[in-house]
Every structure is written in C-alpha cells, then in structure tokens.
Amino acid sequence: MPIVERELLGFSLKDTSLKAGADITSFTLQTSSDGPYKNFTYNLSFPLANVYRILLTSCDRPQPPNDNIRLPLKPVSFKLTSLDVKKSEATFSFPTAGEGSDFDQSHKKREVHLKWNEHITLTVYEEVDGKKVRVIGDLPNRSYALTERGIMRHWWVEPDNLHLGLGEKAAPLDLSNRSFTMHGSDSAAYDAYNTDPLYKHTPYLISTPKPTKEGETLVSTYAIYHPSNSGGIWDVRRLHDDPWGFFKAYTQDYGGLDEWVLFGKGVQQVVRTFAELVGRPKLVGRDWLGYLASGMGLGESDHPIAQELLSTWPDLCKKHDIPCSAMHLSSGYTVDNATGNRYVFTMNKKRYPDFKGMVGHFHKNGIKVVPNIKPYALVTHPHYERLHSADALFHDPMLNKPVVTRIWSSGVGDNEKGSWVDMTSEEGRKWWAEGVRSLIELGCDGMWDDNNEYYLHDDDFICKTDMPHGFFSPAKGKSSVGLLGRMINTELMNYVSYAELVKATPERRPYVLTRSGNVGTFKYANSTWTGDNWTSWHNLRGSQAIQLNAGMSLMQSNGSDIGGFGGPLPSPEMFVRWVQLGVTHSRFCIHSFKPDKEDPSGAAATNTPWMYPEVLPIIREAIKWRYEYLPFFNHLMWESHVNAVPTTAWLGYGPFASDPILYTEEILEGFDAWLGVGSILVCPALFEGQLSREVYFPRSSPEDKSLYFDLHAPHRRYVAGTRAIIATPLEHFGLFAREGAVIPVGKNYATVTQITGPARTTPDGVDVQLEFEGGLVGLDDWRGVRIFPSTSGQSYTGSWIEDDGISSDPAKTVISVTYKGSQKDVEVTVKFGENGFKTLWAHKVDIILPAGDERTVKGGKEGQRDGKKVWTVEVA
Structure with a gap:
C-alpha cells in the first residue's frame, strides 16, 4: 500500500493585533487562500480549565461531523503570556479557574508553547520540583500531515508511560508498543490477546507516567480524544522512523481534525473529565445487575418448540436453586420456517404461538425479557421492498443502486444477500421505531441491539444525513460513509431504541444493550458486552484486561459471555473459573452458541448454570454471592453514573496511583482488579489447575499499612505493600476486603425494592410473584x-x-x-x-x-x- 503523507505547512497568525498579556478565548492560525495548503485554519481553545482543543479544518477537510461531545461549547478565557510574530512563537498559560477546576486537582502550573515558523509544534510544560518538564508535545517537524482524505498526527512519545483506554481493545492492559484500528468489526471467535479491531470505536488514549519509587513527583496524566466517527489507526510507540525515532501517531481517514487533550492528577481525574465532555455513563436498572440468562439454542428449538422450552426456565431455576433476573432472547424468535433466515421484527409463530404470554410468564417469576434485534434486512425479508422504495438503504454511487452485500443470516458462517438499514434516513428510523414498539407492546423490558458494527466495505457509499432534531447538522444533502463514520448508524439505532422505550414507559429506566458503539452510543445504551468470544483459557484471561480498559473508557455495565460464546463447551473447571470472574464484573451474563447435533433442541449445548452437576454447588454459591452483594453493585453503578468511577478498576486507579509495584510487568499483565476502588481486591485463578497463586496487596502511600481481610478464611489478614501465596481451590479464588471498606x-436471591409500584409491576401489568406466594422473588427488606x-x-x-x-x-x-x-x-x-x-x-x-x-x-x-x-x- 503506498504511503500518503504530505507535510502541512504555511501557517500565519490570523489576528495580528494580538498583544502579549491579553486574555483571549481562542488563538487562530491560517494558511493563504491559494497554494497547495489553501484555506486551512488551526484554532486553539480551552473548553475547560484542564482541557485544550485543537480544530484543524479546510474546505476539503471539514470539521468531523459527530454527536459525541455533550459539553456546551463555552471556551474558558486563557492568557497569551508572550508573542513573537517574527519568530512565529507564542506562549499561553492554562486557565487557573473555571468549570474544569472541579475535575483537575493537580494544582500544577501549566503552559503551552506554540511555534509555527515551518511546521506547527505545540508543547505543554509543567513545573515539577522547580523545573519545567514536558508533559505532551508534537513531534518536531512532523506534527501534522495530510493523507488522501484525512489527517495524520504525530507526537513525541514518553518511553516509560503507561497507555490505557481506547475502549474495547485486546489484552494486555498496557497498550504501549502496539497499533490499533479505529472502527468496529463483527469479530466473532476473536482472540482476546491479538484480534483488532473488536466491536467498538473509541479514539481516546490515556497516557500516565509510571512512578519508579514511592513519593516521586510526577507530571500530570493526559488523554487525547478525537470525537470523529471516521475510521483510523492509533499507533502507540510501535513505529520507528529516523530521525524521529519512536513516536505516537493517529491517522484519521476522513475530514479535518477535532482534538481534545485532557489533563489531571492520575487516571481517575482524566476519566472524570472525559465523562464531562462526552456524558457520564447511564444508570442501569437494578434487575440488570443480577444473573442474566441467554443461549441461542434455547430460542431456536423445534422439539420441543422454543416457547415451551423457554417457559420451563423459571422452574429449572427453582429446581436448581439458581436466582435469575433476566432472559435474553436470541434472534431465533425471528427465524423464518421456510428459509431458516433471520428476519428482524417478524415472529416465528410456530416456535412462539403466544409470545406475549411467554413474556408474562417470565415476568410473574421476576425475570425480565430483552429480545435481540439487528439493523439489516436480507433481500428476502418481508419488509425489504418497503425499505428499498423508501430510500432507507445505503446507496452505491458506482452502481447507482442500493448497497447489497453479504450479511449473516442463520448458522455459523452462513450469509445471504441483504442490506444494512440507513439510520441517518428518516424512513430507516421510522421502520426501526415501529419494530421496537411492536416488541414493547408484547411486554419486552428492553432492547438488545446486536450485529450493529455497520462494517460497510466502501467509504464511498452514501447515506442520507437526515438527522433527528437535536443531533449535529452536517452539510445538507447526502454524505459519504467514510466522512460521517459507520457508527453514527449504531448511535442512531440505539437512540431510536432508547426513545421508544422512554415513550412507552417514561417512568422507567430504559434498558438498551448494544454490541457495538461509538462514544455517542452510550448516551442511549446503558449496557454492553465484549461480543462473540471463543471458549478457551487464553480468552478467559484476556477478558479481564478488555474489561479494565473498557471501564476507563466509560463502558461501565460491561462483561463477557460467560463460558465463551463460540467453540467447544468449557470444561467444568473452566466454566467455574469464568463464572467466578464474571460475578465480579458489572454485567454478568451466561450466553453461548454451542451447536450439538445429537440434541435437536440445542439445549444440551447451551451454557447453563446446571450444565455440570458435579460443580453446580460451586456455581450456585458464586451466583448467590452476586445477589448477596447486589446492593453494593447497585451503589457502584451510581458511582459510575455520578463520578465515572469504573466498577471493575485497574489496581493503580485513584489513591493507589503512586504505588510503583502496580506498574511492573507482572502486575500489568496479571488479572487482579478492584471491585469498587479500595473496597474489594479481586484475585482470580485463570489457569487450568491453578490451586494457589501469589498476590500483591496495593498501598496508597509508603506509610500505608492497611490490612486486607480474606473473605474466605477467618482470621487471615495481609498488610498493604506485601505479597503472599494464597489458596485458590476450585471452590473460590482470592477476594480481599480492604480495611475501612x-x-x-x-439477600442471596432476587428481590424487589417495592411492595407496589414499578419495581414490583412490569410494563405489561404483571405483578412479580413473591416467595411467600410461591414465587422465586423476595422483598429487599434486609x-x-x-x-x-x-x-x-x-x-x-x-x-x-x-x-x-x-x-x-x-x-x-x-x-x-x-x-x-x-x-x-x-x-x-x-x-x-x-x-x-x-x-x-x-x-x-x-x-x-x-x-x-x-x-x-x-x-x-x-x-x-x-x-x-x-x-x-x-x-x-
């Protein structure tokens, strides 16, 4: 592939009347209206006191259209401390007060040095122990370059910093010395350590210094965020090119550059600031914090029919003494009898003769129902002609007709001709809204927006850009998929699902689960998961790092498919370890697709809590532990919603950032995490046959001698800053509560928080049957x-x-x-x-x-x- 990288030069000061000492709200450079770099504008501003923004655009590289930033654009005043027009240099002081001061408590004096004599070069310095130290800086003589349709950025790279974030990226936790693709893909059966991309699009990279000794004074942590929905590549110190050596680079495929750089004392303050820019995580309902059941085999059975098989689920839970809060209906309810294909928003009435009645049956037993829905239609779909005639499909300008591609249709690897529905079109959203409404009317409690990566294979495909009220307004008319970004459709799909749930039950917290998403998607979806993983010990281990980086990227109700979605059935030991890890994550769902030709119902090949009688008591204990701690999880979700604190957090989060041991390779490539920062230390056993392992107990300062209480062993205590070998028998792994928690x-089973009201009565008017009435659910009265x-x-x-x-x-x-x-x-x-x-x-x-x-x-x-x-x- 030929490299397209053209240097961007020729900037001059736009407002030549500016003087040193002036208080300004923006600083603008520009190129001339002719020449090879005509009409480029470079604008520097401070949306918050600890955030600067660079907007670099031209006529052919417009501002990236997106709806990802929620912060009202009210730039904070900052001081132009020095200006030398002849040398093309200026210095600025960061604002010292303003809205941003609540989110950056480092109290460091920062200044920006900007040069534009040839290349634009921006560098931020801080005072550390009386010395001026560089925090972040453009790569000299190579800061900005033009690609064929987009822009490439280069920065100097800190060789010893820890890099985090980027949403959902493969393990290990540290993203340094790796490259990542910025778009989502249907990455079924992915490798949790090697596959890229996965399902999400989150161009947000955190860089934090590693302490080498306790008590060391460090520069601030920072993050770089590009809100564009266009595809791209983040390279984090993997490339090397003399005379520059190693560097960091971000290449955006389309449009101009919209860049936000956030500063804070440690990762926690940067994550908190990011939430102010893009919106804090949605508050997920309490019932979605329990055990969430699913399984494609359950919903696609013909012998017995799926409705009969699924209707036995509450009785099976009661028989095996397993509490359950929700059933995820995979797309088998939409399968066409004649073709075996999935047709979203249609009902297989042979398998589901009384779908509404089945939902009511689940509701009576305290189990919510969320159906799987997909944003595409095969050409044989009953609604296809309607979508085609309404111009609700993407357009192929080369063929001058709607885009028809190969789309997953039935079994593993099966595909048929079909079209993605363009959610930027009013008719596409109308069709989606009608479908969602039809499922709500059948009693469904939420929507499971699946298969929504919109991985269209040509950037030149055209979409409508007919946005709903309140969304961004790109140039009138149509737009290329490349410029607009595929995942604006994912966002709009979730927006419509969310809006219809709010419209139908405005008093209730809407539940939208999404597989894919850009940053804006999570204004509407309050839950996600790490997609169609493959059953293996290797992928079980990798799921923990994915969970931690996703949490620092504001995906707070998140988890993996317990036991693995595809591949062989997990062994009893692997299944136990996956459940034990899963109950500590913010979303706990056992979900799989395990075809078994010997069982026509498919039920025997579905991961269920009771699939291995020999380990059922251990599985039961882990799930009941989850329910016992559900008030704590509910509180952690509030902490996430209000303060953007991940429920499952990296060990160096918050007050533990100064502990140098937490930055060593053994810890960063390990699997331990906080459940509630500073509350419970989770130390899983994720290797086959691992009956003991070493644990390090984090400390918040050199003086920290706090105790860690073993939740499995009476009288066993450990001191912060020490190590110990702990037992990890199959019955449990390490859980340690920190002194002061x-x-x-x-109760260790499902409960409701109200005797009457929305917590007791479901949207279809069914009252949950309580335990003293013979039901499975109790009152949350203890x-x-x-x-x-x-x-x-x-x-x-x-x-x-x-x-x-x-x-x-x-x-x-x-x-x-x-x-x-x-x-x-x-x-x-x-x-x-x-x-x-x-x-x-x-x-x-x-x-x-x-x-x-x-x-x-x-x-x-x-x-x-x-x-x-x-x-x-x-x-x-």
Whole structure:
C-alpha cells in the first residue's frame, strides 16, 4: 500500500493585533487562500480549565461531523503570556479557574508553547520540583500531515508511560508498543490477546507516567480524544522512523481534525473529565445487575418448540436453586420456517404461538425479557421492498443502486444477500421505531441491539444525513460513509431504541444493550458486552484486561459471555473459573452458541448454570454471592453514573496511583482488579489447575499499612505493600476486603425494592410473584453492612446509595457509616444523609464483622443471620 503523507505547512497568525498579556478565548492560525495548503485554519481553545482543543479544518477537510461531545461549547478565557510574530512563537498559560477546576486537582502550573515558523509544534510544560518538564508535545517537524482524505498526527512519545483506554481493545492492559484500528468489526471467535479491531470505536488514549519509587513527583496524566466517527489507526510507540525515532501517531481517514487533550492528577481525574465532555455513563436498572440468562439454542428449538422450552426456565431455576433476573432472547424468535433466515421484527409463530404470554410468564417469576434485534434486512425479508422504495438503504454511487452485500443470516458462517438499514434516513428510523414498539407492546423490558458494527466495505457509499432534531447538522444533502463514520448508524439505532422505550414507559429506566458503539452510543445504551468470544483459557484471561480498559473508557455495565460464546463447551473447571470472574464484573451474563447435533433442541449445548452437576454447588454459591452483594453493585453503578468511577478498576486507579509495584510487568499483565476502588481486591485463578497463586496487596502511600481481610478464611489478614501465596481451590479464588471498606449486602436471591409500584409491576401489568406466594422473588427488606475495622482506633467513614432500581428519575437515599475498632470492641454509627427513597428495611441494619472477629459492636443487638453473627443497629 503506498504511503500518503504530505507535510502541512504555511501557517500565519490570523489576528495580528494580538498583544502579549491579553486574555483571549481562542488563538487562530491560517494558511493563504491559494497554494497547495489553501484555506486551512488551526484554532486553539480551552473548553475547560484542564482541557485544550485543537480544530484543524479546510474546505476539503471539514470539521468531523459527530454527536459525541455533550459539553456546551463555552471556551474558558486563557492568557497569551508572550508573542513573537517574527519568530512565529507564542506562549499561553492554562486557565487557573473555571468549570474544569472541579475535575483537575493537580494544582500544577501549566503552559503551552506554540511555534509555527515551518511546521506547527505545540508543547505543554509543567513545573515539577522547580523545573519545567514536558508533559505532551508534537513531534518536531512532523506534527501534522495530510493523507488522501484525512489527517495524520504525530507526537513525541514518553518511553516509560503507561497507555490505557481506547475502549474495547485486546489484552494486555498496557497498550504501549502496539497499533490499533479505529472502527468496529463483527469479530466473532476473536482472540482476546491479538484480534483488532473488536466491536467498538473509541479514539481516546490515556497516557500516565509510571512512578519508579514511592513519593516521586510526577507530571500530570493526559488523554487525547478525537470525537470523529471516521475510521483510523492509533499507533502507540510501535513505529520507528529516523530521525524521529519512536513516536505516537493517529491517522484519521476522513475530514479535518477535532482534538481534545485532557489533563489531571492520575487516571481517575482524566476519566472524570472525559465523562464531562462526552456524558457520564447511564444508570442501569437494578434487575440488570443480577444473573442474566441467554443461549441461542434455547430460542431456536423445534422439539420441543422454543416457547415451551423457554417457559420451563423459571422452574429449572427453582429446581436448581439458581436466582435469575433476566432472559435474553436470541434472534431465533425471528427465524423464518421456510428459509431458516433471520428476519428482524417478524415472529416465528410456530416456535412462539403466544409470545406475549411467554413474556408474562417470565415476568410473574421476576425475570425480565430483552429480545435481540439487528439493523439489516436480507433481500428476502418481508419488509425489504418497503425499505428499498423508501430510500432507507445505503446507496452505491458506482452502481447507482442500493448497497447489497453479504450479511449473516442463520448458522455459523452462513450469509445471504441483504442490506444494512440507513439510520441517518428518516424512513430507516421510522421502520426501526415501529419494530421496537411492536416488541414493547408484547411486554419486552428492553432492547438488545446486536450485529450493529455497520462494517460497510466502501467509504464511498452514501447515506442520507437526515438527522433527528437535536443531533449535529452536517452539510445538507447526502454524505459519504467514510466522512460521517459507520457508527453514527449504531448511535442512531440505539437512540431510536432508547426513545421508544422512554415513550412507552417514561417512568422507567430504559434498558438498551448494544454490541457495538461509538462514544455517542452510550448516551442511549446503558449496557454492553465484549461480543462473540471463543471458549478457551487464553480468552478467559484476556477478558479481564478488555474489561479494565473498557471501564476507563466509560463502558461501565460491561462483561463477557460467560463460558465463551463460540467453540467447544468449557470444561467444568473452566466454566467455574469464568463464572467466578464474571460475578465480579458489572454485567454478568451466561450466553453461548454451542451447536450439538445429537440434541435437536440445542439445549444440551447451551451454557447453563446446571450444565455440570458435579460443580453446580460451586456455581450456585458464586451466583448467590452476586445477589448477596447486589446492593453494593447497585451503589457502584451510581458511582459510575455520578463520578465515572469504573466498577471493575485497574489496581493503580485513584489513591493507589503512586504505588510503583502496580506498574511492573507482572502486575500489568496479571488479572487482579478492584471491585469498587479500595473496597474489594479481586484475585482470580485463570489457569487450568491453578490451586494457589501469589498476590500483591496495593498501598496508597509508603506509610500505608492497611490490612486486607480474606473473605474466605477467618482470621487471615495481609498488610498493604506485601505479597503472599494464597489458596485458590476450585471452590473460590482470592477476594480481599480492604480495611475501612463499607460494603452493603442483601439477600442471596432476587428481590424487589417495592411492595407496589414499578419495581414490583412490569410494563405489561404483571405483578412479580413473591416467595411467600410461591414465587422465586423476595422483598429487599434486609440490609447488612460488612465493615473491616483494625484494632488501632483508626476511624473510617463510608457511604452507599439506595434507590428503587427502576425509576427514570429515582429518589435516592444515602447511608453513611462511621466506625473504629479497639482490641475489645467496635464503635459504629449509621446515619441517613439524603433520605428520599423509603427502603423496605426501614431504620435497622445488621453490622457484619470479618469472619472470625469476636469483638462486640457497641450499642448493637447481637443476633444470627444465615448462620453468621450480626449486630443490629438503628440508623439515625
């Protein structure tokens, strides 16, 4: 492939009246209106006090059309500290106040040096220990280049920085010394360490310095974000080219450059700032935090018919004592009897003679239903001619007719001729809305937007750009897929699904699950997963790093298909380890496609909790643990929604960023993570036959001597900053609560938060049958609080949030807990802060000390709960 890289030169200052010392809101360079680089404009501004933005455009490279930035564009004033027009140099001070100050608490003095004598070169410096140190800088004499239709960026690269983010990218966690494609693909059966791209499009790269010793003063962490939906490539110090050596480079296929650079003290502040730019993660409903069932074999059965087979699911859950919160209906309900093809928004009435009745049956048993829907139509689809005649399909300018390509149709590897539906067209969205509405009317609780990568194979295909009200407005008329970006269609698909759910049940929190997505997609989808993975130990291990980088990219309700989607059935040991890891992720779904020719129903080849009787007790215990900790997960989702904190986080997140051990290869290529930063250390066993392993216990400072309490072994404690060999029998892997943690827990099965109301009654008017009525679901009328006090008298305070788990605008209650321990007893105070939601457990909570802790709780009433000692206290 020929390299197309043309240097971009010839800029001059637009406003020659500017003087040093002026307070300005933007600084603009431009090229002349003739010559090889005519009409380019380079604009520097500060949308927040810790964010600068570069907008580089021309007539033939317009501003990238997108709807990914949510922050209102109100530039912050900054100071032009020096200007030398003859030398083509200027220096700017970062704003010292403004909206951004809430998200960057590093208190570092930063300045921007800009040169444009030949190439544009921007460098940011900070004062560190009295010295001026470079934080980020353009690659000298090669900063900006033109490709055939887009722009290429080059930066100096910090050789020892840790690189994170980019959404959903293959393991390991550190993205350094690798290259990544910026678009999504249907990456079925992918390799979790090698496949690129996967399903998402997230051109957002974090760069953070690695401490080499404790107490070291470091420059700020920064992230670079390009909100374009066009494809591209991020190269993170993999390429080498003298005289420049190693560098970082981003190549955007189409359009001008819209670049946002974010600064903060550590990764946590940068992620928080990113959420201010693009929107904080949506709040997912409480019921979607439990065990989510699925399986293509279940929905495609003919003997017995799928409806009969699926209707046995609640009884099977009851028989095996497995709580379940939702059933994902794979696309088998849309399969045409004659052809075997999937026709979205049609119903196979032979397999599903009473779909609405089946949904009601699930609802009665406390199980929500979400159907799979796909944004394409085969040419044999009953609706195809309608879409064709309405001009709701992409257009091929070479053939001057709608784009027809090969699209997945039935079994593994099967495909037929069909067309993607253009969601930028009003008629395409109208068709999608009607289909979504038809499923809502059948009682469905949410939408599973699948197969939506829109991997059209030609950038020159044309789409309509007839955007809904409130979306960006590109140039009137039609646009190429390359410039607009394929995944604007993914975003619009999720937007319509979301809008129809809101319209139908405005009082309820909409649930949209998406496989693919650009950054803007997650304004509408509140859940995702890592796509069609392959069953192997290798991919199980790789799923943890994907989870961690996705969390730092604001994909907060996320997980992998437990047990692997494709490939062979997992062994009993592998299945156990995958479930044990999965229950610690923000989304826990057992989903698979395991064809078994010996079983015509397909059920025997579907991953289910009870598939291996010999390990069922272990699987049951792990799933019940998930439900016991569901109040904690619900709180973590609030933390994600309000503060953009990942539920599953890298060990160096937040207060642990200064621990140099966490930046070593063994940790970065390992699998340990926080469940709630600083609360529970998750140490999985992800190798076959791994019955023990070494664990390092992170510390927040050199003085940190906090204890880690083994949740599986009474009296076993470990000190921060130390290592230990722990046991990982098949029954469990390592879980350690950190001293000072406050962890709310509830019953170890499915519960509802209201006796009457939306948490009890589903949209189709069905009341959940409660356990005292013979059902599977209980009331959320008990709350325990696990605390982990030392004996030194150290005082700790923590809090959590409660809500009904379903309302679109939920009232919430905040409960704070303060405690300290001595050798003999523990003092605990529990108070309501904000108290807008009336919990079923009212004003009493049970304090639970670490296993084996024989101290008393002052003022508490001693009792027993599920064989464990508890201390009941009043909430003030």
